[in-house]
Amino acid sequence: MGWPVNSYALGMSVEGWPGGITRRSLLGAAAMIGAGAIGAACGESRASLTRAGSGGEPGSGGLDRALLPAGSRPYPELAEGHESIPEIEHIVVVMLENHSFDNILGMLGRGDGFVLGRDGLPVASNPDGHGEVVRAFHMPTDCQLHGKPSQSWNASHIQYDGGTNEGFVVSKSGPVAMGYWTPDDLPFTNDLARVFPIGDRYFCSVLGQTYPNRRYLIAGTSIGMVDDTAPFGLPAGGTIFDLLNRHGITWRDYYSNLPTAGVFVELLAQADIADKVVPVSQFFSDAASGTLPSFSLVDPDFSTDSEENPQDIQYGDVFLASVMNALMSGPAWSRTLAVWTYDEHGGYYDQVPPPRAPRPDGIPPQIKVPPDQPGAFDRYGFRVPFGVVSPYARPGYVSHVVHDHTSILRLVETKWNLPALTRRDANASDLLDTVDLASAPYFAKPPALVPPANPAIGASCLRTGPGTIPPPGSVVRT
Secondary structure, three states: OOOOOOHHHHOOOOOOOOOOEOHHHHHHHHHHHHHHHOOOOOOOOHHHOOOOOOOOOEOOOOOOOOOOOOOOOOOOOOOOOOOOOOOOOEEEEEEEOOOOHHHHHOOOOOOOOOOEOOOOOEOOEEEOOOOEEEEOEEOOOOOOOOOOOOOOHHHHHHHHHHHOOOOOOOOOOHHHHHEEOOOOOOHHHHHHHHHOOEEOOEEOOOOOOHHHHHHHHHHOOOOOOOOOOEOOOOOOOOOHHHHHHHOOOOEEEEEOOOOHHHHOHHHHHOHHHHOOEEEHHHHHHHHHHOOOOOEEEEOOOOOOOOOOOOOOOHHHHHHHHHHHHHHHHOOOHHHEEEEEEEOOOOOOOOOOOOOEOOOOOOOOOOOOOOOOOOOOOOEOOOEOOEEEEOOOEOOOOEEOEOEOHHHHHHHHHHHHOOOOOOHHHHOOOOOHHHEOOOOOOOOOOOOOOOOOOOHHHHOOHHHHOOOOOOOOOOEEEO
16 A cells, blocks of 8 residues: 555654755665555557658757657657557666766777777866866776765766867866776676677766656656755656556566656655555566566665665676576576667766757746756756667667667657656657567577676775875876
C-alpha cells in the first residue's frame, strides 16, 4: 500500500516545509519504503506503421522541423496503448551517475572520443585562467575527489562557455574536470560498449544536476528544478508511470537506497506508484524467473555504486555487470531491450558542445540572474555514456543521432503509442536506430563479456584519497 505524506513519513510537517526537501530527507523517505511501508496484446510489425516525426537526424537536436506538441502520439492514426514493437516485451533502464562520455568512453576507440597525439594521449585541454592549460589526464586511482568536480547549473553553464567547452577548469570543477578513466579501469563497462551499440551524441537533458535530469527521464520536464533539492509539485502532464498505469502496462522501479520515482516525492505517496517501487533484490529474482515487468528502472546504491564522487567507480562497473548479466542469462533475454546511461556529466570534461533542444513547456528555470548564470531549458546537457543491450542490437553500431533522456520516454511511448508528456519527449528520438527488428537477432546467444573490475584491489583509495590531482606534467604554460 502507499504511505501518506505526513510528518511521520518525511520527518517534518507538511505545513512547515520551506519549499522542498533535500536528498538526505528523500533517502529517509526511501528508507521508510524499505521498512515495509509499501509492501499486452500482440501488435503489428513496426514496418507496417507510419510514425509521426521525432527528432532523430544526426546533429539536429530535433529543431530542423516543425515541433510536435505535448500529447502527440507516435502513431496518430492508431489508438493510445496500441502495441507496435512486439519483438520487445521488456524495456530495462539502468542509469548511473555523474560522468561524461569522454570521461568514461573517451579512450574506448569507438565513437567520437578523445583525439590522441603521437604519444597516444589525448590532446584535449582547458585553460586554468592563470596563463596555463590543464591537459586531459588519466586519473591516478579509481576514486574521486569529494565534492569535485561540479555539475551545478552555474558550473555547467560556465563549462559550456558559449559553445567552446573551455570553462571546465575555471568553473568550480577545477583541474579534476580533465581527468578520465580507461578500459582497464572499467573493463565490463567498456567491453559492453565495445560489443553492443553506443551513441556518441547522447546528451543529458539539462545543464545541471542529478535530480532535474532524472525528472526528465520520467516526466520530460524538471518543472523548473535545476539542482538537487526536491521541491514539491507534480508535472501537469504526469509521469511515464501514470501513462503505464492508465493502460495496465506493468512496471517497477527497483531501488537500492533511493528510487528514481522519488525525485517527485509526492509519487511515493500514491498507492498505484508506491506498490511498484521495490527493493533491487526483487529485480534479480524477476530476471532469473523471467517475470520482469514491461518497463523497469534499476537503481544503484547512490552511496556506493552509482559512481558519483567520491565513490570508487569500479563498484559501478560491478553493479552494471550484475544487472546486464542477469538479463543476458535470464529466460526473457530474447525479448529484452536494456538501456544503460548516466544521469549527467558530473562536471567532467567533454569535447562536444550540447546543441539546442526543444523547451519542454513554459516553465522557466528556478534561477535568479545575477548571481546565477542565465539560461533556459532550451539546450541539452553534456554528453554522457549510453548504450543499448538487446538480442536485436546492431553489432558494431555507433549512433550519431541526437538522443537525450527523453528518448527513453519516446521509446516507451513508441512501443505502446502513448502521448508525449511534454514538448521535449514529443520531439525526441526513440533509440530504435540502435536495433534491427527486421532481421534475425544477432545476439540471440548472449556474447561472453569480460568480468567487471575487482574494486578490492584498489580499495585503499577510499581511505587514502584519489591521488595527486592534477598529476605532474598535466599543467603546461601556454
